[in-house]
Amino acid sequence: MSAPNVPGQPSPANPGDQPDPVRGVPAGAAPDADTMALRRPPAQSGAARPAGANPTDGPAPPPRSPAGDSAAVGRGAPAGGVAPGGRSPWHPAMLFTPARLRQLGALVLVGLLAAVVTGPTGNSDEPLQAAWDSIADPRIVLFLILAVALWVVLVLWAELRGVLTRLTAPVRAPVGAAYGRRGAPIVLNVVLLAIAIIAPQVVSTAAQQSMVTDIGIYALLALGLNVVVGYAGLLDLGYIAFFAIGAYTTAYFTSQSAMPWHAPFTLNPFFVFPIALVLAALAGVILGAPTLRLRGDYLAIVTLGFGEIIHLVANNADGITNGARGAFGVPHLSVHLLGLDYTWGIDPKPYYYLLLAIVVLVMIAFGRLERSRIGRAWAAIREDEVAAEATGVATLRLKLLAFAIGASVSGFAGVMFASKQFFNPQSFSLQASFFVVAVVIFGGMGSRLGVVVGAVVLQGLAFYLRDKVEPADRYIYFGAVIVIMMIFRPQGLVPSRRRRREIELSEAGIGSADSLGSAPAGGRP
Amino acid sequence: MSPGAGDDTGDLVVEARDLQLRFGGVTSLDGVSLRQRRGEILAVIGPNGAGKTSLFNCLTGAYRPQHGSVTFWPSSGRPAELVGRRPHAITRLGVARTFQNIRLFPALSALENVQIGTEVRQRYGAVSAILGLPHARRAERDGVRRAGELLDLVGLGHRTHELAASLPYGEQRRLEIARALGTGPGLLLLDEPAAGTNPAEKRDLAALITRISGTGVSVLLIEHDMTLVMSLATSVTVLNFGRVIAHGTPGEVQRNPAVIEAYLGVADTTGDAAPAGGVDAGTRKELR
Amino acid sequence: MGFLDQFWQLTIDGLMVGSLYAVIALGYTLVYGVLQLINFAHSEVFMLGSFGGLFVARALLPGDGSVPGGLESVGLVAIGLGAGAICGGLAALTLERVAYRPLRRRSAPRLAYLISAIGASLFAVNLAGKEFGRQNVDLPDLFHNGTVFKLFGADVSTQSLVIFAVAIAMLVGLDRLVAGTRLGQGIRAVAQDADTAVLMGVDVERIIIVTFIVGGLLAGAGGFLYAMTFNASYSMGFVPGVKAFTAAVLGGIGNVRGAMLGGLLLGLVESYGGYLFQASYKDVIAFLVLVAILMIRPSGLLGERLGRAA
Numbered sequence A: 001m002s003a004p005n006v007p008g009q010p011s012p013a014n015p016g017d018q019p020d021p022v023r024g025v026p027a028g029a030a031p032d033a034d035t036m037a038l039r040r041p042p043a044q045s046g047a048a049r050p051a052g053a054n055p056t057d058g059p060a061p062p063p064r065s066p067a068g069d070s071a072a073v074g075r076g077a078p079a080g081g082v083a084p085g086g087r088s089p090w091h092p093a094m095l096f097t098p099a100r101l102r103q104l105g106a107l108v109l110v111g112l113l114a115a116v117v118t119g120p121t122g123n124s125d126e127p128l129q130a131a132w133d134s135i136a137d138p139r140i141v142l143f144l145i146l147a148v149a150l151w152v153v154l155v156l157w158a159e160l161r162g163v164l165t166r167l168t169a170p171v172r173a174p175v176g177a178a179y180g181r182r183g184a185p186i187v188l189n190v191v192l193l194a195i196a197i198i199a200p201q202v203v204s205t206a207a208q209q210s211m212v213t214d215i216g217i218y219a220l221l222a223l224g225l226n227v228v229v230g231y232a233g234l235l236d237l238g239y240i241a242f243f244a245i246g247a248y249t250t251a252y253f254t255s256q257s258a259m260p261w262h263a264p265f266t267l268n269p270f271f272v273f274p275i276a277l278v279l280a281a282l283a284g285v286i287l288g289a290p291t292l293r294l295r296g297d298y299l300a301i302v303t304l305g306f307g308e309i310i311h312l313v314a315n316n317a318d319g320i321t322n323g324a325r326g327a328f329g330v331p332h333l334s335v336h337l338l339g340l341d342y343t344w345g346i347d348p349k350p351y352y353y354l355l356l357a358i359v360v361l362v363m364i365a366f367g368r369l370e371r372s373r374i375g376r377a378w379a380a381i382r383e384d385e386v387a388a389e390a391t392g393v394a395t396l397r398l399k400l401l402a403f404a405i406g407a408s409v410s411g412f413a414g415v416m417f418a419s420k421q422f423f424n425p426q427s428f429s430l431q432a433s434f435f436v437v438a439v440v441i442f443g444g445m446g447s448r449l450g451v452v453v454g455a456v457v458l459q460g461l462a463f464y465l466r467d468k469v470e471p472a473d474r475y476i477y478f479g480a481v482i483v484i485m486m487i488f489r490p491q492g493l494v495p496s497r498r499r500r501r502e503i504e505l506s507e508a509g510i511g512s513a514d515s516l517g518s519a520p521a522g523g524r525p
Numbered sequence B: 001m002s003p004g005a006g007d008d009t010g011d012l013v014v015e016a017r018d019l020q021l022r023f024g025g026v027t028s029l030d031g032v033s034l035r036q037r038r039g040e041i042l043a044v045i046g047p048n049g050a051g052k053t054s055l056f057n058c059l060t061g062a063y064r065p066q067h068g069s070v071t072f073w074p075s076s077g078r079p080a081e082l083v084g085r086r087p088h089a090i091t092r093l094g095v096a097r098t099f100q101n102i103r104l105f106p107a108l109s110a111l112e113n114v115q116i117g118t119e120v121r122q123r124y125g126a127v128s129a130i131l132g133l134p135h136a137r138r139a140e141r142d143g144v145r146r147a148g149e150l151l152d153l154v155g156l157g158h159r160t161h162e163l164a165a166s167l168p169y170g171e172q173r174r175l176e177i178a179r180a181l182g183t184g185p186g187l188l189l190l191d192e193p194a195a196g197t198n199p200a201e202k203r204d205l206a207a208l209i210t211r212i213s214g215t216g217v218s219v220l221l222i223e224h225d226m227t228l229v230m231s232l233a234t235s236v237t238v239l240n241f242g243r244v245i246a247h248g249t250p251g252e253v254q255r256n257p258a259v260i261e262a263y264l265g266v267a268d269t270t271g272d273a274a275p276a277g278g279v280d281a282g283t284r285k286e287l288r
Numbered sequence C: 001m002g003f004l005d006q007f008w009q010l011t012i013d014g015l016m017v018g019s020l021y022a023v024i025a026l027g028y029t030l031v032y033g034v035l036q037l038i039n040f041a042h043s044e045v046f047m048l049g050s051f052g053g054l055f056v057a058r059a060l061l062p063g064d065g066s067v068p069g070g071l072e073s074v075g076l077v078a079i080g081l082g083a084g085a086i087c088g089g090l091a092a093l094t095l096e097r098v099a100y101r102p103l104r105r106r107s108a109p110r111l112a113y114l115i116s117a118i119g120a121s122l123f124a125v126n127l128a129g130k131e132f133g134r135q136n137v138d139l140p141d142l143f144h145n146g147t148v149f150k151l152f153g154a155d156v157s158t159q160s161l162v163i164f165a166v167a168i169a170m171l172v173g174l175d176r177l178v179a180g181t182r183l184g185q186g187i188r189a190v191a192q193d194a195d196t197a198v199l200m201g202v203d204v205e206r207i208i209i210v211t212f213i214v215g216g217l218l219a220g221a222g223g224f225l226y227a228m229t230f231n232a233s234y235s236m237g238f239v240p241g242v243k244a245f246t247a248a249v250l251g252g253i254g255n256v257r258g259a260m261l262g263g264l265l266l267g268l269v270e271s272y273g274g275y276l277f278q279a280s281y282k283d284v285i286a287f288l289v290l291v292a293i294l295m296i297r298p299s300g301l302l303g304e305r306l307g308r309a310a
């Protein structure tokens, strides 16, 4: 809310109560009651009001139904634009309405695209050859069948859902009741934790074990970014830069040989944790303080540029960071304290358990934060920034706090990452930032459990694709995941309840769900 | 006998001097001055577009006027200049407000909405919250208790855990008042609190405002319903075209020719088409 | 050689690159005008247009590696521009359809648009990398690139002349479009106030789509010019994208003439700066400019808003 004031032009910081000058009626010139009818919210009862108040002014009447009741609020229809039908009896002709056919067409296109995405790799000498080969391959039949099958499912969705509901009813009732019982979430968490503890014992190959630690790192990163995106409703696209700061700080302080540039002394990596935390938070504040007072989407692009600069420097400054070769030989984490002597070695398992402990602690910490006055203030900022300010919430400071907390978690994760001995700037590319964004979006912004699940699933996907496609090609899938989630399930896989309600309400025109300012203008199609 | 215009500033709670606010070519406020004594209920009335909400926005820092100043006397401490401060800082000084178009935190519960208000004065930070330090827990408990009291005060005790967005309209208005009270204001600005409420709700609202005023909070009120204004306000300031055209007791203002002119000048000639809304018919009658 | 000796050469180079930035910046500014939204995937529209123009022009070149001349060159450049523009327009249309429209349909929060655009961008970049390879792709010369004339002792090459002329023609054309046509009127109306535009009978939906397409056409043609000057690659969009965005903000985002001015200015600043400091940190300059404007005058040189631009 505060574009700095241009003289002679008060900041339209609070347009909420005010009509735009172009549509405002010159003060007092028009009969009072007419203009008033335009501005006043429609009365719920009592005094009669002119019917058909102008739809563009005034707030929408508050819904009478509890907002948690989600189905009522405008959910986007699937790609073809057809909402799954009501209760009308089913008839084959319903399959061939223009909208249904458009939907089928769209799905076929998506199927073709999927064939190209999963098809052979091309080159610039024959630019369309690879795409053609993908489509002219027998495999295409499979994709088309899938597309049509998906279409049929969508068409029959209303019926299918009815059947599913009936079939699962006997199971869902007791499960729902059990989950609703006091302490049930704790049981769930304990079960999940147990799975997390057993997981590395079950996975066999070394590659899989190192994947499990990668999941840990990304879960940590996602928890940090979640504070920025999910709690404060901001977007940080240079998030991985703080990760890089953490990693290079570690190399600087713990080793005389990892980089050409190093401290005159060496520290145990454990002592670097606080240093990296503070440095990353500081970088976040320096970057965020000037930018956060602007419109929210500028933050995204400034952080994007910052991330790219850090990557550029890491990659090119041979004399300082060792450039593209990366830093090698950062010592492992180790404890030598009170007779305790332990070193985290090559074996990824102990490393994983350390990460797991940290992830759990961070989840608990952020849970408390979320339920404190700070978490509530963040929610207030997301839902109505103007009202939050008017209620005494220092919106700028709180956004900065979220930004700094996110950055410091990222820096912290960087230390963990570096103390696996080797890293190079590739890990700090823009795409890595986008990957963390994808994890948060996929899992569910604002949901701690969600983003951890997101890290597991997407890192799992990355691992699965590792031998199947070129490493860089995996980002095609992550990009698709982001878009698909935004279209069909913006609240994520394991949504935070509050976040979901905010998205639904804001889509119904009540409040907002981020702190980037009002929703984009433009009519609904 | 012009109340509030006494020369001693000793008992003033807020004073605005010569506020000017322009949007491009539109002048919303054109040299508006206003004084309110502590404990007083001052009503600001005027036709739509007169600049009432703009005035509120200038007082609360949402807009920054091009010219003019606003002094606020907190219940304790030194008087403060409000122009140039950010809204949250003004709220912390003790000026709270509601909005003409209700602006609650829709996905938070009624209790949480008010809690956010009460937390303005709390000091514990992120680290204390994470570690669950005793003072943070105590502050948290205090906030919940205070918020509960305020919900009871505005008659929403039974709605504590319901989402703000799910409350009926009239209750949302009262919830907004509770949230504003949560910040512990010395001056409460209410922007058309009775808009869109029915007569019964209006009576409750009048009682509520009287009660609030009774606790020592000064109330600055924008209201169209003259019955309500007459029954509540100690004095009235009338705005038109961004200027103050009259100030005085409700009775004086009602008899003021300029005020009658402002309300009826145009509307009268256009005849009956205008006041379909009950409020304005009421306003008109009262003013005559 | 000192800076002053190089001054005019740097100026000419700066204007050439700057006019490209301006062309891309218009896409950001137009979309920002109607949707109040930074189209993060615009750089990929530019990239796809660039490839489209490059592939078509390359396919039409004589196979013997000789450099064409005369009318043939003119035709090739024109076809390349057209192909680039069409690819860019199609890419922008698809982008709007897939990444934005479903969100608009349910009035999603702003954050959703940014994220969706980033996903689309990630998808497009890497799909292009997969289909076209991840090396730089060069476009053989379409004309003899020599010095046409000297200006204050600096060489003005055919290439810079072509780029500058085409870019300026597009800028002027767009300015006319926005200022002087019914379509432009619609765009400005939506930019001013979409709700009122609806009431006045403007088909906002159509305007938004057309705006995306116009931005895409420009970016695609600009992409072809870029490929002609430098080369094309799957990741080429990012840097010019950020710079064009900077140009748009510098001029005042949402302001058509501002974007033009901003592009040219940024080109100059970068050209001088790259000479005075170090060429490899040239890209950092644009970013610093961006941060500086945001700090000092976030509404840009000419002020925000499309409605006021023309």
Ligand SMILES: Nc1ncnc2c1ncn2[C@@H]1O[C@H](COP(=O)(O)OP(=O)(O)O)[C@@H](O)[C@H]1O
Residues within 6 Å of the ligand: A012, A014, A015, A017, A018, A019, A020, A021, A024, A025, A026, A027, B023, B026, B027, B028, B046, B047, B048, B049, B050, B051, B052, B053, B054, B055
């Ligand atoms: N943000 C704004 N932008 C443009 N004009 C505004 C803005 N806020 C207020 N105005 C103008 O100021 C005048 C006074 O409006 P307002 O203060 O809302 O009147 P009231 O509350 O008395 O009905 C109106 O003409 C209105 O159009």
Ligand SMILES: [Mg+2]
Residues within 6 Å of the ligand: A017, B052, B053, B054, B100
């Ligand atoms: Mg008002």
